[in-house]
Amino acid sequence: MNPADGLRFACQPGCTRCCQQDGFVYLTEDDLRRAAAFLGISPLQFERRFVYRTPRRMRFRKPRGRQCPFLLDSGCAIHPAKPTQCRLFPFWPELVSSRQAWRRTAHLCPGIGQGPLIQIGTAIETASEMEHAYPALYAPPPKPLHNR
Numbered sequence: 243m244n245p246a247d248g249l250r251f252a253c254q255p256g257c258t259r260c261c262q263q264d265g266f267v268y269l270t271e272d273d274l275r276r277a278a279a280f281l282g283i284s285p286l287q288f289e290r291r292f293v294y295r296t297p298r299r300m301r302f303r304k305p306r307g308r309q310c311p312f313l314l315d316s317g318c319a320i321h322p323a324k325p326t327q328c329r330l331f332p333f334w335p336e337l338v339s340s341r342q343a344w345r346r347t348a349h350l351c352p353g354i355g356q357g358p359l360i361q362i363g364t365a366i367e368t369a370s371e372m373e374h375a376y377p378a379l380y381a382p383p384p385k386p387l388h389n390r
Protein backbone atom coordinates (compact mmCIF):
# COMPACT_ATOMS: atom_id res chain seq x y z
CA MET A 243 0.00 0.00 0.00
CA ASN A 244 1.34 3.38 -0.96
CA PRO A 245 -0.84 6.36 -0.02
CA ALA A 246 1.04 8.43 -2.56
CA ASP A 247 -0.73 6.46 -5.31
CA GLY A 248 -4.05 5.63 -3.74
CA LEU A 249 -5.84 3.96 -0.88
CA ARG A 250 -8.05 0.93 -0.74
CA PHE A 251 -11.07 0.84 1.50
CA ALA A 252 -14.39 -0.97 1.71
CA CYS A 253 -16.39 -1.03 4.96
CA GLN A 254 -16.92 -4.62 6.08
CA PRO A 255 -20.47 -5.87 6.75
CA GLY A 256 -21.21 -6.49 10.40
CA CYS A 257 -18.13 -4.64 11.63
CA THR A 258 -18.43 -1.93 14.31
CA ARG A 259 -14.83 -1.71 15.42
CA CYS A 260 -14.41 2.00 14.71
CA CYS A 261 -17.50 2.71 16.83
CA GLN A 262 -15.90 0.96 19.78
CA GLN A 263 -12.73 3.02 19.82
CA ASP A 264 -12.14 5.32 22.73
CA GLY A 265 -13.10 8.83 21.69
CA PHE A 266 -15.95 11.24 21.08
CA VAL A 267 -18.47 11.33 18.25
CA TYR A 268 -18.77 14.96 17.15
CA LEU A 269 -21.69 16.20 15.14
CA THR A 270 -22.66 19.22 13.11
CA GLU A 271 -25.95 21.12 13.27
CA ASP A 272 -27.02 19.30 10.08
CA ASP A 273 -26.04 15.95 11.62
CA LEU A 274 -28.20 16.76 14.64
CA ARG A 275 -31.23 17.65 12.48
CA ARG A 276 -30.81 14.54 10.29
CA ALA A 277 -30.45 12.15 13.22
CA ALA A 278 -33.42 13.71 15.04
CA ALA A 279 -35.59 13.41 11.90
CA PHE A 280 -34.48 9.81 11.46
CA LEU A 281 -35.64 8.99 15.00
CA GLY A 282 -38.85 11.01 14.56
CA ILE A 283 -38.15 13.47 17.35
CA SER A 284 -37.42 17.19 17.34
CA PRO A 285 -33.82 18.49 17.22
CA LEU A 286 -34.36 19.94 20.69
CA GLN A 287 -35.52 16.59 22.08
CA PHE A 288 -32.58 14.87 20.38
CA GLU A 289 -30.11 17.36 21.80
CA ARG A 290 -31.50 17.08 25.33
CA ARG A 291 -31.22 13.29 25.28
CA PHE A 292 -28.04 12.64 23.36
CA VAL A 293 -25.87 15.73 22.94
CA TYR A 294 -23.30 17.59 24.99
CA ARG A 295 -22.80 21.06 23.54
CA THR A 296 -20.06 23.59 24.24
CA PRO A 297 -19.77 27.02 22.58
CA ARG A 298 -17.71 25.64 19.67
CA ARG A 299 -18.60 21.97 19.30
CA MET A 300 -21.16 19.25 19.93
CA ARG A 301 -20.69 15.60 20.68
CA PHE A 302 -22.78 12.64 21.73
CA ARG A 303 -23.02 11.96 25.42
CA LYS A 304 -21.35 8.67 26.27
CA PRO A 305 -23.51 6.09 28.02
CA ARG A 306 -21.78 4.27 30.85
CA GLY A 307 -19.45 1.61 29.47
CA ARG A 308 -20.05 2.49 25.81
CA GLN A 309 -18.54 4.94 23.38
CA CYS A 310 -21.73 5.92 21.56
CA PRO A 311 -25.42 5.91 22.52
CA PHE A 312 -26.36 4.45 19.12
CA LEU A 313 -24.02 1.49 19.03
CA LEU A 314 -26.08 -1.70 19.25
CA ASP A 315 -25.00 -5.33 18.92
CA SER A 316 -26.67 -5.25 15.51
CA GLY A 317 -24.78 -2.13 14.39
CA CYS A 318 -25.47 1.58 14.26
CA ALA A 319 -29.03 2.45 15.25
CA ILE A 320 -28.94 5.63 13.12
CA HIS A 321 -26.84 4.28 10.25
CA PRO A 322 -28.61 6.22 7.43
CA ALA A 323 -28.27 9.43 9.48
CA LYS A 324 -24.96 8.91 11.25
CA PRO A 325 -22.75 11.94 11.91
CA THR A 326 -20.25 13.23 9.38
CA GLN A 327 -17.18 11.82 11.15
CA CYS A 328 -18.71 8.33 11.13
CA ARG A 329 -19.75 8.60 7.48
CA LEU A 330 -16.29 9.72 6.35
CA PHE A 331 -14.11 7.38 8.42
CA PRO A 332 -11.35 6.44 7.63
CA PHE A 333 -11.04 9.38 5.23
CA TRP A 334 -10.05 11.83 7.92
CA PRO A 335 -7.38 14.46 7.19
CA GLU A 336 -5.02 13.13 9.84
CA LEU A 337 -5.25 9.61 8.36
CA VAL A 338 -5.09 10.22 4.61
CA SER A 339 -2.16 12.61 4.97
CA SER A 340 0.11 10.14 6.77
CA ARG A 341 1.23 6.74 5.55
CA GLN A 342 2.01 5.70 9.16
CA ALA A 343 -1.37 6.83 10.47
CA TRP A 344 -3.20 5.03 7.64
CA ARG A 345 -1.26 1.82 8.33
CA ARG A 346 -1.85 2.11 12.08
CA THR A 347 -5.57 2.55 11.47
CA ALA A 348 -5.57 -0.60 9.34
CA HIS A 349 -4.94 -2.55 12.56
CA LEU A 350 -8.34 -1.54 13.87
CA CYS A 351 -10.26 -1.21 10.60
CA PRO A 352 -10.50 -4.40 8.55
CA GLY A 353 -11.90 -2.42 5.62
CA ILE A 354 -8.58 -0.69 4.97
CA GLY A 355 -6.74 -2.46 2.17
CA GLN A 356 -10.01 -3.87 0.76
CA GLY A 357 -12.09 -2.73 -2.17
CA PRO A 358 -11.29 -0.54 -5.13
CA LEU A 359 -8.29 1.74 -5.35
CA ILE A 360 -9.22 5.31 -4.45
CA GLN A 361 -6.95 8.01 -5.86
CA ILE A 362 -5.24 10.06 -3.18
CA GLY A 363 -6.72 13.28 -4.60
CA THR A 364 -10.22 11.87 -4.16
CA ALA A 365 -9.38 10.72 -0.63
CA ILE A 366 -8.05 14.18 0.29
CA GLU A 367 -11.14 15.82 -1.18
CA THR A 368 -13.35 13.53 0.89
CA ALA A 369 -11.26 14.25 3.98
CA SER A 370 -11.61 18.01 3.47
CA GLU A 371 -15.30 17.61 4.25
CA MET A 372 -14.19 16.88 7.82
CA GLU A 373 -12.39 20.22 8.02
CA HIS A 374 -15.47 22.07 6.79
CA ALA A 375 -17.79 20.12 9.09
CA TYR A 376 -15.68 20.51 12.24
CA PRO A 377 -13.78 23.81 12.05
CA ALA A 378 -13.24 23.84 15.81
CA LEU A 379 -11.39 20.52 15.59
CA TYR A 380 -9.25 21.32 12.58
CA ALA A 381 -8.66 25.07 12.80
CA PRO A 382 -5.05 25.92 13.63
CA PRO A 383 -4.58 27.04 17.26
CA PRO A 384 -4.55 30.82 17.71
CA LYS A 385 -1.11 32.40 17.68
CA PRO A 386 0.10 33.45 21.13
CA LEU A 387 -0.09 37.15 21.85
CA HIS A 388 3.28 38.84 22.27
CA ASN A 389 3.98 41.12 25.19
CA ARG A 390 4.93 44.58 24.09
Ligand code: SF4
Nearest residue numbers: 253254257260351353
Ligand atom coordinates in the same frame (compact mmCIF):
# COMPACT_ATOMS: atom_id res chain seq x y z
S1 SF4 B 1 -13.73 -0.38 11.46
FE1 SF4 B 1 -13.63 -0.06 9.23
S2 SF4 B 1 -14.65 -1.85 8.33
FE2 SF4 B 1 -15.24 -1.73 10.49
S3 SF4 B 1 -17.16 -0.54 10.52
FE3 SF4 B 1 -15.47 0.89 10.84
S4 SF4 B 1 -15.00 1.65 8.78
FE4 SF4 B 1 -16.18 -0.22 8.51
Ligand code: SF4
Nearest residue numbers: 261310312313318328
Ligand atom coordinates in the same frame (compact mmCIF):
# COMPACT_ATOMS: atom_id res chain seq x y z
S1 SF4 C 1 -23.24 7.09 15.45
FE1 SF4 C 1 -23.29 5.03 14.60
S2 SF4 C 1 -21.51 4.94 13.26
FE2 SF4 C 1 -21.20 6.68 14.63
S3 SF4 C 1 -20.01 5.88 16.38
FE3 SF4 C 1 -22.20 5.75 16.90
S4 SF4 C 1 -22.80 3.68 16.34
FE4 SF4 C 1 -20.89 4.13 15.26
